[in-house]
Amino acid sequence: MSEETALQVAVRLLARREHSQGELEKKLAQRDFDEQQIATALLQLSEQDLQSDQRFAEMFVRSKTQQGQGPVRIRSELVQRGVAASVIEAAFAEAQCDWLALAKTVYQRRFGGSVAGNFQEKAKRMRFLQYRGFTTDMIQQLMEKNGTR
Template identity: 45%
Template sequence: MSDADENADSESKAREFAVRLLSRREYARQELAQRLRRKGYGRDTIDGVLDRLEELDYLNEDRFVEHFVRTRVDRGQGPMKIRAELMQRGVDGGLIDRAIATADCDFGQLAAAARQRRFGDERPDSLEEKARQARFLAQRGFTADHVRTALDTDPEELGLE
């Protein structure tokens, strides 16, 4: 088998592996490249395969980010946590900012709903309890403004009762 045949075979197997992964869920380009690297494929093979998958629109970073943001919002996570997770996956910061800005979500209300689900209708009556609830929301990725909104929102305003 010649080197050209070996490279074509390697690229074909890498493409099959990548398509199998993409058939299960969306991936960021860097995330998919890491999976291919762990399988032992070389940089040139990986770049060629990923470029071709982007041409075919099997691999689409915009679609991945939009889906990722939507699922994390549905889980009640805040924008800071969503942003951090996408950065870990190698997604461009500008793309992340656009996706979060267009997420059709009021993160203050989302934080208030998360607080209400976790701690009930009663608002915190002590400084310690307020700090505990604020820590919970911060760990979920909400900003200080979102936390303030959540702690000041009456549960009746959320329509969750």
């Protein structure tokens, strides 16, 4: 039985789900492939359009917005996965998401129509939205619209 090549391992990983080039590089390095084998495999995958950071980023943004996550968190996770800033910005432009509307939906789902009664409750709600990845400006706008100033 022969050893799998870096390309074969990468194709198997991509068969399960999209991966960024950075993710594939890390996973192949963990399997003791040398830098040259990894670089060759990644180049072949890119040339054959089996791996695309642009496609990965677009899918990732779409998936995370459907989960109710905001732009700060999504951007951070893409950076951690080794996606270039220009690719991230293109994916956000492609998504054309109304982030304030998404924040409102997430807020309503979590807290319903109730108004924060005191400062501690308001702070708790703001921290929740911040954890989900919404900007301070979005959170303030949302709180003003919900009468919790």
